[in-house]
Amino acid sequence: MTEAAPVIETDILIVGAGPVGMTLALAIRASGAPLRVRLLDARKRGSHAGDPRALALSHGTRQLLEPLNAWNAAAGTPIHDIHVSQSGGFGRTVITREEQGVPALGYVMRYGDLAAALAARIADDQVLDECSLHGIELRRDHVIATVERGTDTHRIRAGLVVHAEGTPADSADVRVADYRQHAVLAEVRPQPAHGNRAWERFTPDGPLALLPIGNDYSVVFTVPPHKADALMAMSDAAFLDALQRQFGNRLKFTATSPRARFPLALRLRRELVAEREVWIGNAAQTLHPVSGQGFNLGIRDAWELASQLVNRDADMLGSVAELDRYGAGRQLDRFGSALFTDGIVRSFSNNLLPLKLARGLGLIALDACKPARKFVAGRMIWGARNWL
Template identity: 40%
Template sequence: MDELHDIVIVGGGLVGSSLAIALDGCGFRVALVEAALPRVSAQPSYDERNLALARASINALQSLGVWAHIDNHATPIERIHISRRGEFGAVHLDAAKLGLPAFGAVLPARELGNALLRRLDECSALDRVVPAKVTGIFPEPDTITLTVQEDGTERRLGTRLLVGADGTESFVRGNAGIEVQRTDYAQSAFVTTLTTERALDGIAYERFTDSGPVALLPLGQHRAGLVLTMPADDADRVAALDDASFLELVHERFGYRAGRLSRPGTRKPYPLARVLANSLTAPRTVLVGNAAQTVHPLGAQGFNLGLRDALSLSELLVQAIQDDADPGSPDLLARYVQRRQPDRDATTSFSDDLVRLMGNEFLPLRVMRSLAFSALDRLPPLKRRVALRGMGFRGDVSARALSR
């Protein structure tokens, strides 16, 4: 006999786990299916991936009880410096001058993953199916049945709502027949950590160049997270560089604002593409996070956007239990789309437009870019508005994201 749930979340990554935590104890029977065995990693890695969390995301993680498990591993982003190599305009954002405590924070992805696992361990009403792999999805009139391989045995889970939080190559999305639009940026990103001669002191840098953007993120003391983007056809050459040659390339692209850079971690290229699902829903199915949209890392919107998906969906589902409503009803799914579409469209379009705009070498456009940067830097009210949008306060903001 099928194990009947109200909601099954497939994918226990950062977004799927956040959604599961938000729904714990809401009154619906919720299952989280995750392929990887949960394990807290205590050993820091010098080449680990780092996340730039928007202020709204931090608020939400505090409300979810996750932030308490992070143990002060986050570094506040208090200032942001945006520039383009070879052009005269630049934008300087200072949270204190704009009346804000901080724009967000930088956190090793490992630490957020650890915090989510610890918080999941506190969830008393959640059915965690792990390690497990979904092998089949079979829609029925009032439910969806999943076949799941767990410890060499097959389980059958029935659910009234299936949530695909299973990443860019989502099995849930493909099984639902939802097609995607793919945009290959012909770029690859190298993500690593390095040491700076001068401490960044809470400054995050975004530096645009002819070869792609470079981001340097503060990690406290003299450590920084680096995202170096370059043409895909040059990625293999860069991957083969030794540390000294790699640092020389970074200095050529970024300059010496942080002094001399040293001790780069291991790195490998990640091909960059935008992948947008043509629909966020199918019968009794909804997509969140990278299953719904995968965006360019420029602007660090990926996880922040996915978390907003999870928050919006959780609020609609909590209201549904209060109204004794079907969590997989067409009406609820339509309201989810209505709520998420403006933010999703604006964020994915902005990211895509920025990649194209900042990479265009047309001379009149270069002049216009510099003038626009200079004008923005002289208009504090506009800078505050831009900052708030970047902090995640846009559209129909979740109540959890507004909490302090």
């Protein structure tokens, strides 16, 4: 580090200008708190457009994005109902928006459209893009972050560093459970039209989700890594055949986009806060994508942190006691979401006959029991607010 490197002054430095980091920046601004916020990101600004994910955003997430003027209504396809079933076994249920009393159970939006709507609200000079964080030095009343951008080194003096840089690497600070599953993603054209219905189909390989997006379905095809290798290598026609076999014959699939894949693991950071540092979004917890909880949980992290920072002056930003209150307040939501997704993956991703029977009975019970359906739907629509 060179002492001659220019120093940028800010109150809050957000590392990672992904959807969660940008939501935090906008929520702090909307709160009216007189705090200066800078973001930095490893990627070039605008490169989120190429991300292959389509995210199911809950009704609660829409309610958080709207006041930030970051809800891109035109890019979201509403989900009217969700059909849940298991392949090769009995039992199914359908959750509908009418029964839950909401305009939509959720909305499917491409990651790129979500990120673009957020980025449009953030000034160019607030973001240092194509940067890597080299180190953080803790001083008595601030931190100095050293950042490299090409051949330049910047030093950023901040009262608080918020880590929103996405899925953490393996380290002693992170508990990891590898699902030995990969998600293969594609957009496919259904016949007949999807009618705003989402499908969650549990197979012994892992969950298969179809989310309506525009006229197509965004497919999340979860399989063991060797099967993901095979799905990625197939011709389009062979991929559509494989999808059809896994899904069954309720719909036909006639065309597909190129595919992408993501390895899946549960990653939970042991501590959410340290002196003058806090972790949110995927940097705090990375979940299995089943039932679409990850971003919906991350935006609640951002919202809660912004609400806690609103009454603090710049000197109090890094107080461990204050940050601990944030960390303690997030535990129920994050562990609830992790248990919910982990429980679904572990109990459904196998072919054991007794479990298959139990799952079938569970789906029949869910279909017959409105309060149970309301509980499951509430988790998708509101997250932990459902039972708080």
